[in-house]
Amino acid sequence: MESRRDRTIGFLCLGVTAVGWALNWPLMKLLLQQWPPLFARGLAGVCAASILATLALSxxxxLAVPREAIPRLLFATLTNVFAWMGLGTVAMKYVTVGEGALLAYTMPIWAMLFAWPVLHTRPTVRDILGLMLGIAGVALLLGGNGFSFGAGKLLGIVLALFCAILFALGNVLNRKPLPMPPLVVVVWQVGLGCAAMLVLGVLFEHPSYTAITPLGFGCFVYMTLIPMGLCYVTWFETLRRLPPTSASTGMLIVPVIGVVSAAIILGEPLGLRELGAMALTLGGVTLALQRA
Structure with a gap:
């Protein structure tokens, strides 16, 4: 009975996490019309880290970090926050939500490839099939105009791919858990990574602090409280109550909801090409996740 209750709560937490992270994609795109990416994401992350630190202390x-864990914490911050959130947010200036979300969520495929030289885990036939499906999905998504991209679009694609590749590399190299509570790890990673983004944003993006509208401020509050606040709490509850493969595979609904909500909120295209690309890419990712 207790096990069934745990699974029910786990799936509810998984649903909250997936929807919260998915809706962040189109709302972030709206916010980027008013504030530059590194500044917007950095400020939201610093605010979120402060809230999570308060929760951890309660x-x-x-919040102490063991001295021997500092190098691994900094490396994880680079791959999990600065690369994933920073590069991914900058990419959103140049690509659609559908393109950015699907490219970012190819990370399990890259992790499978990195596991070969790093962990000596040879790819199986299923792994190769997953890789081929993922490549086919990305090619279908990006090939609408015969792979003819402007400089901005090409930059966005490269940044989104680097965001996924570096995050995947971090997952392979950071397999040993840090000797701190999970919430404290998030506090330090989000706090440090987003503080670096905020500094870079202020120095090089020259944001207009008063340019934000009530709609933009609402998007900023959402980004701070939900995806970088509540969703981390519910994600840890998901991992505590569900098997890792179920939790990871369930997160594939994030790009699906993100793409559909972007079509509704932003009017982005959602036709047969986008649906086919989503099916191929997420099919490949599913195979990679089941191996993991």
Whole structure:
């Protein structure tokens, strides 16, 4: 009975996490019309880290970082936050939500490839099939105009791919958990990574602080409280109550909801090409996740 209750709560937390992270894609795109990417994401992340730190302290969790864990924490911050959030957000200036989300969520395929030289895990036939499906999906998505891209679009594609590749590399190299509570790890990674983005944004993007409208401010508040606040809490509850493969595979609904919500909110295209690309890419990712 307790196991069934745990699974039910786990799936509810998974649903909250997936919807919260998915809706962040189109709302972030709206916010980027008013504030530059590194500044917007960095400020939201610093605010979110402050809220999560308060929550951790209220749970009597220490924010101290063991000295031997500092190098691994900094590397994880680089791959999990600065690369994933920073490069991914900058990419959104140049690509659609559908393109950005599907390219970013190819990360399990890259992780499978990195596991070969790093962990000596040879790809199986299923792994190769997953890779081929993923490549076919991305090619279908990006090939609408015969792969003819302007400089901005090409930059966005490269940034989104680097975001996925670096995140995947971090997942392979950061397999040993850090000796801190999960919420404290998030506090430090989001805080440090987003503080670096904020500094770079202020120095090089020269944001107009008063340019934000009520709609933009609403998007900023959502980004701070939901995907970088509530969703991390529900994600840890998901991992505590569900098998890792079920949790990871369930997260494939994130790009699906993101693409559909972008079509509704932003009017982005959602036709047979986009649906076919989504099916191929997420099919390949599913195979890679089941191997993991």
């Amino acid at each position: 749970r009597k969790e220490s």
